[in-house]
Amino acid sequence: EAQVTQNPRYLITVTGKKLTVTCSQNMNHEYMSWYRQDPGLGLRQIYYSMNVEVTDKGDVPEGYKVSRKEKRNFPLILESPSPNQTSLYFCASSPSNYLGNTIYFGEGSWLTVV
């Protein structure tokens, strides 16, 4: 089954404790991306990657890091989480960076930083 898998789905952590949200896709997609969704602000892109070892900032990259060492994985790293990073996070993938391809979303990761 084609899917984008995120882990953990739910996490409560403390300020400053490094954490990683993993994302894996089994569709051999070139393009992967991370979004955060907040009430009243909608979905905002954090980082995206058009292929292995190619990443770029989205609209809200501050406080986040990513890496793309393998095609299937695109982890999101919060080096020193802060309460304003409490959000619902979605990983997504797409066959290529060709404009118009369908984007497939993971199920989301609820992150709370206290």
Add this chain to the structure above:
Amino acid sequence: QKEVEQNSGPLSVPEGAIASLNCTYSDRGSQSFFWYRQYSGKSPELIMSIYSNGDKEDGRFTAQLNKASQYVSLLIRDSQPSDSATYLCAVTDSGAGSYQLTFGKGTKLSVIP
């Protein structure tokens, strides 16, 4: 700054009626336009994509695009309670060599039985 604007709603329609959802965008060079449906706490799911001016129909859904007016809409005919969700308009940017999708904040639709 790219912007995609939607009325936040809630938009309430009776069951069986037509629901009309609207979206405007600021990037005149945008080429691809999408409507996603999102149930509360779930991930967005694509319901329609449109790339050229005019109408595109898929079952009960019709997307309409007017690039001159920078306007895209979604009509849902014979609305059902199961259509109650938040609808997100998304627009790709026009920058060469990049692929960024900008989402509107969504319109919450409520279909009343």
